[in-house]
Amino acid sequence: DTAVSQTPKYLVTQMGNDKSIKCEQNLGHDTMYWYKQDSKKFLKIMFSYNNKELIINETVPNRFSPKSPDKAHLNLHINSLELGDSAVYFCASSQGSEETQYFGPGTRLLVL
Amino acid sequence: GNSVTQMEGPVTLSEEAFLTINCTYTATGYPSLFWYVQYPGEGLQLLLKATKADDKGSNKGFEATYRKETTSFHLEKGSVQVSDSAVYFCALTQGGSEKLVFGKGTKLTVNP
Numbered sequence: 001d002t003a004v005s006q007t008p009k010y011l012v013t014q015m016g017n018d019k020s021i022k023c024e025q026n027l028g029h030d031t032m033y034w035y036k037q038d039s040k041k042f043l044k045i046m047f048s049y050n051n052k053e054l055i056i057n058e059t060v061p062n063r064f065s066p067k068s069p070d071k072a073h074l075n076l077h078i079n080s081l082e083l084g085d086s087a088v089y090f091c092a093s094s095q096g097s098e099e100t101q102y103f104g105p106g107t108r109l110l111v112l
Numbered sequence: 113g114n115s116v117t118q119m120e121g122p123v124t125l126s127e128e129a130f131l132t133i134n135c136t137y138t139a140t141g142y143p144s145l146f147w148y149v150q151y152p153g154e155g156l157q158l159l160l161k162a163t164k165a166d167d168k169g170s171n172k173g174f175e176a177t178y179r180k181e182t183t184s185f186h187l188e189k190g191s192v193q194v195s196d197s198a199v200y201f202c203a204l205t206q207g208g209s210e211k212l213v214f215g216k217g218t219k220l221t222v223n224p
Contacts, residue, residue, distance in 0.1 A: 033211070041150075041199055041219075045211035056211050090155060092212075099144045099163070099205050101212055105155040 003027050004104035006091050012110045013081060021076045021107045023091030030096055031055075032074035034066060037088040037106070046089075049074055081111045114139040118202050118215035125192055125222050133187040133218045135176075135202035143204040145169075145178055145185040146212070150199045159187075159200070192222045 004025045013019055025032065033056075034046040048056035049068045063079040078085060091104040119134040137143065147159040147169070160169030165180035174189045185202060202215040 035212075041217045043156075043201065043212075043214040043217070045213075048211060058211075092156075099210070100146075100158055100161060101205075102158070103148075103156040 004091055004093055004102050006089075006104040006107050008107060009105065010108050010110075012112065014112055015081055015083060017081050018077070018079045019081060019109075020078070021089055021091075021109070023074045023076070023104055025072055025091075025093040025102070025104075027093055027102060028095070029093035029102075030071055031094045032068065032071075033092040033094075033101065034074065034076050035090040035092065035103075037090060039087070043090070047074075047076075083111050085109060086111045114143065114204060114206065114213045116202050116204055116213055116215035118200075118218050121199075121217070122219040122221060125220070127194055127222055127224055128191045129222075131187070131189040131192045131196075131220070133200055133202075133220070135185045135187065135215060137183050137185065137202075137204050139183075139204055139206065141206060142180075143206045145176070146203045146205070147174070147176055147185070147187050148201045148203060148214075150201065150217070152198070156201065192220070194222045194224055196220060197222050 031050045033048045047066045052068045065077045068074045088106045092101040094101045115138045144163040146161045148156045149159045160171040162169040162178035168177045176187045199217045201217045203212045
């Protein structure tokens with residue numbers, strides 16, 4: 001059973017389009033995250049939700065909008081895609097005070 | 113703010129060589145420290161962690177000791193294998209539901 005899953009795995013799209021990436025975890029965790037990994041492999045937090053509430057929002061353009069319909073899902077919607085949005089996006093989850101975060105396989109986004 | 117500094121890569125070793133990847137951190141208080149590994153084309157996997165000073169994390173022959181006096185968490189393995197080729201990330205977090213702060217990653221290549 002996949003603990004943290006993301007769809008799609010690959011996403012190729014044109015500049016200016018709007019796209020969504022979905023994340024689901026079946027670990028029963030109450031906190032979920034989105035991270036961005038750039039072309040140099042650098043990883044940085046974007047958002048964090050705890051029990052469907054936004055708790056971390058780093059300096060991310062407001063074209064990026066996370067949505068958490070329930071504790072098990074955290075989706076990422078991106079409006080007006082730009083070339084610089086090309087990256088690998090990782091979803092992760094953790095449980096309360098348990099600090100270990102479990103990562104999904106990543107979504108490789110390429111904006112042309 | 114909190115930060116993690118890893119040795120610059122890439123690192124290339126022959127099979128059965130000794131591995132050290134240096135990691136130092138800057139944080140207030142007592143962070144938890146992690147090593148994550150990313151195999152080619154895959155997501156991040158937790159390799160090991162330590163949550164308090166002098167703790168030693170270990171897994172798959174890898175070890176790292178939480179040294180508060182030197183603010184370090186160096187990763188070591190006595191005898192690397194080709195299958196250890198991956199990118200290794202040192203990271204820290206403080207408290208539950210908090211973001212992971214990553215180092216820039218160190219790419220390891222092990223040749224037969």
